[in-house]
Amino acid sequence: MSKQPTHPNLDQIELNSIFEAVSDPIRRKILLDLSEKGESNCSAFLIYAPKTNLSYHMGKLRDAGMIFTRYEGTQRFSIIRKDDLEKKFPGLLETILKSVRIENDQEEVFEIQA
Template identity: 45%
Template structure:
């Protein structure tokens, strides 16, 4: 019988000093699977979450770090949808918002979901 590969562990770098408070977001007990899945139904949003999970270089990242060629209003909509669903946490740094995945909260509420998101590939 083949052995099952262990689930990947996603971690955040340590929180820097003087990090702003997060923007409003649902609490862990308020995370709903249908809301999370609805937010992840858009391939661009899955890309954003994958990039944060697999390529993060810092505690949180500004919109420009993702390299997405879309109008700012469109990106704002997608980042807001992810935050309001409870998938990402955003903080305001002056005029810039930076995002990170709520790894611990999502793993607590929906174990294994982030591994599925990280492994997702679009259909050919």
């Protein structure tokens, strides 16, 4: 049986860690996907990075307290810790996600124009 990953308690989630976690565009895209799809298998994000690199990014999000990851056999499933983040920093997650949507829309416009 696989060892379950550790997650910070609510009182251990820090704003600096969240900002560091969302400073990377890959992690922002992962968060946006999770917000739209709900719990997802980590392999769903292989479009953003190779498996080893993806594990690093998922770990950063988990260590920051932004996602909860559970193992089921050899698979890993993750979900955003919406309730915990809302309790700790009201409105922050939605603000981050809104900014990521705007960022993605701007990227799409740039790609169309190029």
